[in-house]
Amino acid sequence: MINHPPRVRTAATSVAVALLATAVTGALAAPAWAAPDKTVTGASTTNMVIPDEGPSTPASTAIAIPADRGQVTDVDVTLNGLSHTYMYDLEVWVSHNGTTVKLLDEAGDWSRETTPRTFTFDDEAATVLPWSSTLSPSGSYKPTDGSGGGETPVATSLAVFDGQAATGTWELFIVDQSAGDEGSLAGWSLDIDYNDPTAPSGSVVIDGGATITDASAVTLGLAASDPAAFTTGLTHMRFSNDGTTWSALQPYATTAAWTLSAGNGTKTVWVQYADGVGNLSAPASDTIVLDTKAPKAKKLSPKKNATDVKTSTKVSFVASEALVKATVTKKTVKLTAGGKTVKAKVTYKAGSKKVVLKPKKDLAGHTKYKVKLSKKITDVAGNSIATKGWKFTTR
Structure with missing residues (x-):
């Protein structure tokens, strides 16, 4: 060659x-x-x-x-x-x-x-x-x-x-x-x-920013972004109730259903977002108070099944927890006798959580009265009051 x-x-x-x-x-x-x-x-x-x-x-x-x-x-x-x-x-x-x-x-x-x-x-x-x-x-x-x-x-x-x-x-x-x-x-x-040299970042909001809920099933509002330079795009997300144990990765979306951990109290939900190569964002979180316990009527006045009650009495009770004032009205707190509603003024004192029903005139003597509480009375978490009402008899 x-x-x-x-x-x-x-x-x-x-x-x-x-x-x-x-x-x-x-x-x-x-x-x-x-x-x-x-x-x-x-x-x-x-x-x-x-x-x-x-x-x-x-x-x-x-x-x-x-x-x-x-x-x-x-x-x-x-x-x-x-x-x-x-x-x-x-x-x-x-x-x-x-x-x-x-x-x-x-x-x-x-x-x-x-x-x-x-x-x-x-x-x-x-x-x-x-x-x-x-x-x-x-x-x-x-x-x-x-x-x-x-x-x-x-x-x-x-x-x-x-x-x-x-x-x-x-x-x-x-x-x-x-x-x-x-x-x-x-x-x-x-x-x-x-x-992808930069991980995505984002945030989470529980139930639209609510501070309290009566249900462990919540909706997460999600927002995230991946930097424009060399982006591989947002692809997945995962969630946690303790910041340590995470759910499986799922496709990225702007909302997701989630279940809070068991038990009443302040709950935190964490989220992480992943890009196209698997970089995970720093955890973002939001908190909400879970309250599944129904409020009750306590310190009943007159007492349940009381007799010889003065005809000039007022009806009252103290709620076991804060109520939504708008749910405490003459339509949800009623006094009846013989199936007829007694005309009365109903007030709720938020500081003491006390509900007072004041009849327009004195009650009839020797009469059995019923106090009726509607399920429309709720606490701030949305739980309906558990006490249905009670009875008493005037002198």
Whole structure:
């Protein structure tokens, strides 16, 4: 096999390099708490015809990576079905988001081999693509630049994409630098590891911001956001009654049904939101008082089943807990005799939790009276009063 000398570059090469050269964007390191990397792949099967000198036809082909794929942490590029009789002539670049990386330049073989071959360019590969009389039909190599300088600087490490958004259009360019040989590329593919450098954040509101409830089944109002840069989107959420034991992750929504822990008292509900790679937000929480105990009427006056009660008496009781004043009216607190309602004024003293029924006139003597309390009388949690009423008899 004849050992061919390097080819002489022409003006076509310099023009192509000048058009593609860009500034290198610095990578942003993902924080230590970030979720494990995820991978997205893409491929182009458009054939690129490589002339004996000049840019390929088409001049470039593209791979579109869909939205919400976060921040690049590693990228590998594979040339599929590369056929060329003098690879040393080729210069290959990949470009994305204003940054260009040279994958191949003045390397490969001059074996006149026309069998299509596959090469992966990977920063973590053991070696660069050699300048050799023979090459394996496939292999993994570091990006290769054997030009020795003298051109507009272009990055030769795929790591320059680290920290950029994976989403968007990636383009591959090929130029044959010298006359005398030609070939083609059947297609190319991308393998991108990505992450999301920032966790989402959000809040939770129990029962629309209520301070107290009479039911353990509540509705959670949920609001969260994922930062715009490198977003992978809100995807899931989970809940806890103690901040330690969590429910299974479920798809993100703006409302959710939840059951408070057993027992009356102040209850806290925690929520965490997850993005597309699994980063969890800091826990957000809200509190509410659970009160399932019905109020009762105590300190009855007159006492239950009392006799010889003065006809000038007032009827009263003290609630076991605070009542909703609007529910204590002459329609919900009644005094009756013989099936007829006694006209009376009803008042509720919130400070003492005392309900007073004052008849418009003295009661009839030697008469049995009934005090009737409606279930519409409720405490601030919404529990109906448990005491239905009582009886007494005047003197």
